[in-house]
Amino acid sequence: MKRGNSSHDAETAELLRRVGLRLTGSRRYVLEALLQSGHPLSHQELLGRRDSLRFDRVTIYRALLALKRKGLVHDVKGTDGIRRFGAHPTDLPHCPGNHAHFLCRRCGRMFCLTESPLPWVEVPAGTTVEGKQMVVYGLCPQCARREND
Template identity: 40%
Template sequence: MNAEALLKSHGLRKTAGRLAVLALFSKEGKALSHSELQDGVTENVDRVTLYRILESFEQKGILHKVPDDQVSVKYALCDHEHEVGEAHSDNHAHFKCRVCGDTVCLDDSEIPQIQVPKGYVVEGSLLLISGLCAKCA
C-alpha cells in the first residue's frame, strides 16, 4: 500500500510531514528513533510536529514502539495484516545490532508465554535480542 492510501485508510490527512516520515521508514526498513527521523526527514518538520505525527501513527496502528536498550524510544512500521484502527499487538521479538545500532522487527518470531507469580497481571511483553546483523557480522 502506498503512503497516501495508507493515510487515507487510517483516516489521516495527507501532509508533507506525514508522507516524509512514511517515506523514510520505507527507505530505511528498520526501527528509527525520533532523532534519526528528525535528521532523515527532508521536509521542514519541527520536533513537536514530528512527535505529533509519531503519536498519531501509533494511535492509528501505523507504527509501534520498539524496545531499546538505551533511554530512547524507536518506532517501526506495523505489519498491516491487522485491521485498520486495531491496536498493535507486539507479540514478536526485535533485534538490535551492537555495531551499527540498527533495530528490526523479527515478525516471524513470537514471544513465548511466561508464567508470572499468582496475583500478577501481564499487560504486555517486550523482547530485544542483541548481536550482529548480517551486514556487520
C-alpha cells in the same frame, strides 16, 4: 503541502485516511519513511534523512505518536533507551509488532525478527498484561565482521 514522489505515496495517503488522520506533510513523510525502510527507525534517524523536509523535531515526535495511537506503527524501547518505530506493509493496518527485535550495539540499527513471535508469559494471578516486548542485542552481521578485523 509538497511531498516526495515515492512509491508508497498513494499507500500512505490511503492508510492515513483509513484510520481517520488528517493528511499532513509530516505524517506522510514519517509513514512513508517507515514503510520504505527495511527496519524500525528512531526519531533521530527520521530527522537525519535527506528528505525529512526539515520538519521540526517535535512535529516528528507527534507524528509518530499519532501513527502509533492509530496502530499504523509499532514501537520498541531499545536497551539503549531509544524508542524506535517500525511499520511493515504486510502487517498493516493492524500492525501488531508482536515479534522480537534485534538491536546492534555498534551501528545502532534495529531489525524486526518477524520469525520470532513473542512467547506466552506466565504472570501472577490478578495481573493485567497490556503488552510485551523483547529486545535481542549484540552485533549485526556487518558489524560482527568489522569487529574481527
